Amino acid sequence: MSEPTAPAPAAAAPLLTLSGVHTHIGQYHILQGVDLQVPRGGLAVLLGRNGAGKTTLLRTIMGLWQASAGSVKFDGREIGKLATPDIAQAGIAYVPESMAVFSELTVRENMLLAARNGPLDEARVEWIFGFFPALKKFWHYPAGNLSGGQKQMVAIARAIAEPRKLLLVDEPTKGLAPAIIQSLIAAFRELKETDTTILLVEQNFSFVKSLGDTVAVMDDGRIVHAGAMRDLVDNQDLQQRLLGLSLDSHQ
Structure with missing residues (x-):
């Protein structure tokens, strides 16, 4: 009689789950039933052409725009109706494309404002x-x-001034010099080794190829593909179908 087979370990629950999320901005219906899971740990990439809804999705997660329908669950908790400060307090940080910093304040003062739980951790x-x-x-x-x-460095540093469970980053390499992009790659690689999960919107394909663990592709306010980044990088036909281009042609 054969030994009983041990059950396979259960997969970890996603850190972030969006189910049937719709977002309206004025008369415009931007997100049209988004279903997305962000695995716990590692770096998830969100791709899609301009106007596909990527920034709206990040802003909806952060509560800056309220979903008109659907569910947004973070770490097992529904956050879709929470105010932005409460979402931040739950452990989510957002780095917008606009490189939002307080221009009149010093770099140090910008960092002090980001420390929600007391003085800055000097070691961090x-x-x-x-x-x-x-x-x-x-x-x-x-x-x-x-x-x-x-x-952009200040904006990212503010977001990681304290440990976060989830970091939302919108187009961090846009307009940056290659040397600074290399610094960002090093930062994100080390963050991946901590308890921080990253959801990254990015159009620099060389950048995401080197970092992404999973990838989702948006089109017209919906997720049209989700899977391992390696599978997309290795399949030029899939790249062409989903994005209308080959990643290898955009280094």
């Missing part, structure tokens, strides 16, 4: 300086005097 600040040494150099400079790339 030094860890952040390891990715973005320019921030140490400009620590006492007004953030408004920095370059676009340096402001």
Whole structure:
């Protein structure tokens, strides 16, 4: 008689689940029934052409725009009707494409405002300086005097000033020099090794190929594909069908 087979371990529940999410902005119906799961741990990439609804999806998760229908669950809790500060308190941080910083405040003061639970953790600040040494150099400079790339560093540093469960990042490499992009890659790779899950909207395909664990593709307000990043990178026919291009042609 054969030994009984041990049951396979259950897959970890997704950290974030969107089910049938619709978002209207004025008269415009932007998200049209989005279903998306973001696995716990690692980095998930959201692709799609301009106007597909990617930024609206991030802003809906963050509560900046309210879903008109559907469910948004984070770590097993429904957050679709919560206010943005409550969503942030639950452990989600958002880095918008606009590189939102307080221009009149110094880099240090921008970071102090991001520390919700007391003074800045000096060890964590030094860890952040390891990715973005320019921030140490400009620590006492007004953030408004920095370059676009340096402001992007401040925006990301603010989002990770304290440990977060989920980091939402919108087009972080847009307009950045290659050297700064390499710093971002190093930062995201190390964040992936912590307890931080990342959902990244990005159009720099070389960047996402090197980082993404999973990928979802949006079109006309819906998710039209979801799976492993490796499967999309290895399948040029699928790239062409979903995105109208080959990732290899966009380095």
